[in-house]
Amino acid sequence: MSLQTAPLDRRNFLRAAFAGAVAIPLGVSLASCSTGGGGATGKVTAKNPFGLADNTTVDAVIFKGGYGTDYVDFAGKLLSKEHAGSSVKVTASTTIASQLQPRFVGGNPPDLVDNSGAQSIGFNSILDQLEDLQDVLDANNLEGTKISDTLYPGVLTPGEFDGELKALNYVLTLYAVWYSGSLFEKNGWTPPTTWDEAYELGGQAKAAGKYLFVWGKEAATYYQTLAIDSAIKEGGDDVRLALDNLEEGCWSSDPMQKVLTSLKKIIDAGYFKPGGSGTQFTAAQAQWSNDQSALLYPSGSWIENEMKSQTVDGFDMKGVPEFTVSTSSSLPQTALRSTAGEPFIVPSKAKSVAGGKEVLRIMLSKEAATNFAKTRLAPTIVKDTVPDDAFGSTALASQIEMLNGAGSDTFTFTFVDNYGTNQDQLVLWNAFLDGKSSVNELTDGLQKISDKVRDDDSIKKIKVT
């Protein structure tokens, strides 16, 4: 019957169409495997240490978070002034990882990336595609001083991987316990420096109808940061290295257990505002900065900027270094977890590697760094850019004071960011702060997360020293 020929035709047609449709994406993905290269370079001079080619447009993709992107535009304008004909094209992004994934795979990444935010690229997946930025530090800034001499101590650590500087973290971030200067003054309270003092203050807060701490469900691990920092101050480098290198039993060290027990005492006394595990974290923070129903909040120094619109007038935000367990701790009470955020990276396959580095060099020069501190009320990793009045911000003034007090006693830890464990740890911390789990249960759970990463051969480990 003639009907029989019809399905046959159709089937062949479908078959050919299918083959064609499969071949197209395959071809595209194969073609993308070819690699690019460092790009055109110009002449290396004192004013052009990386050999930026003439008339370059530097392609910068910048995370648009609390700090915005216009500080890079500012550096771009300086670059155009230094190198007539060249300019910086800034693309703002809030989804760095998903937006840049195809460009990294395809071998045509941007010249400069601010790999920050909730959707940043995990560093251990792109390390071998990044430039070593040591030569930026070795170069002179626009004022003629060697850049490495102008930085705060310890700020390069978070960008160092296997002895190479793969990322330059631009914004100085320090971790502290924050409070309202005016509220404390009014009630005659002093900010605590040890866990015992914190416990006592909790009792006074309760008497005044307030809580000591508050937390939000997405930020329960801020208390993990506080606990780790406190344990490191108590026990020194041994504690830090054990955690960072995911050693067996790293959560069971004596200082860590002392800190967790002290924290548990505060939780059991009811000094945490209940309900945190069901509260959105900025709402929880507003209960501290706006409602003032809690006295203290442990956080990074971005907190002032983050809560700007939700802070009650005359709050007078100030910080105090994180607590120690005893007065005979390994590091002094003034020691700080001082690190840097906003990691800027220069991919090796970028069209203009020199352009990426040149923008960084300009950003680290005095004019650009001062502009950042002034407009964002946050210090960069460049020293001496904040005047004594701190542009009128008590939190910024307090930061500078804590930094000066700490001197060279600064440290940081990186395993949470390196291996993306925060998400899994949050669950344990919410339960712990809720009073639902014991110190032992928390320790076991956290240890299990560290063990899981360590025993997984497919995850590249970063040795911390």
Add this chain to the structure above:
Amino acid sequence: MSLAGSSDVAGALAAAPGGGLKSPRRRRGGRRWTFDRISLFVVFLGIPLAIFLVFVISPFVQAIFYAFTNWNGFSSDFQIIGFGNFVKLFGDDIVMTAFLNNVILALVVPLATIVIALAFASAITVGGPSLGPIRGIRGSSFYRVVSFFPYVIPAIVIGIVWAGVFDPSHGILNALLSVLGLPFESFAWLGEESTARWCLIFLMVWSFVGFYMVLFVAAIKSVPSETYEAARLDGAGRFRMTMSITLPAIRDNVQTAYIYLGITALDGYVYATGLTPGGGPSNTTLVVPQKILQNLFTNGQASYASAMGVALSLVTLLFAVVVFAIARIARGKDDPR
């Protein structure tokens, strides 16, 4: 589904004038590839098929392929490592929890949604006064519109708004309960293991009920009202009418609804992320897509994420097979479709 749709198009073409069964031209030895025929094929079959293959099938194939590699998502080189990712998957307790959560959602959400939607639909169409013609309860058109509202709101907005409602300190729910004198001052609905999962389920059911109610209303309208009148004369109550007349008559719609709802519940990403971005207390509201996204972009384990995606689609297929099988058994011998 669309593949079947495409061949339907071709089938329709074969039956179209000129290419029809009794066309004299065909008897003379097959059809000619005229310009009209070719352009018709290209426009109605070739282009949709190519789009479908490039944007739907090829990503599927790629994801399956990557699941067997150690690709980290950002470099262009990787090795094929066989079933390593799947072995890891079964040993990963958090991912297994996520799978379990999705399965619970797929069991509870469709059932609850369909029961409620069916009850509403019956009330609106045939649940009215037992005297006079068969009709819905008073004000039924108003209820129909109101209950459709949640479906119009984007899922992420629903998630965020309800997260605010459930807030322990400033949420409207605890405020209302406190006004009634109940001890819910700082109760963390999304922070308690006992309630977080139910909050998520409630949210999903709440957002779907309106749409499926409208679907069922349309289906019930096609059931002849004489059937209901006859049943009423025989003394059947509203519940009996629903179980013995409505449900068998609209069985196919219920089956379709069950599968759609199940597939949505096996995803659940937007609702879960809007409500509890971190996975909830003890991971009780964590869903697999959240883990996929986390591994794909944050942890640099794209191949592992692909393996999870492949496993999730297998679960989804399994779900559809089970629903079809149950429907076939329930249909029995009287309806050999």
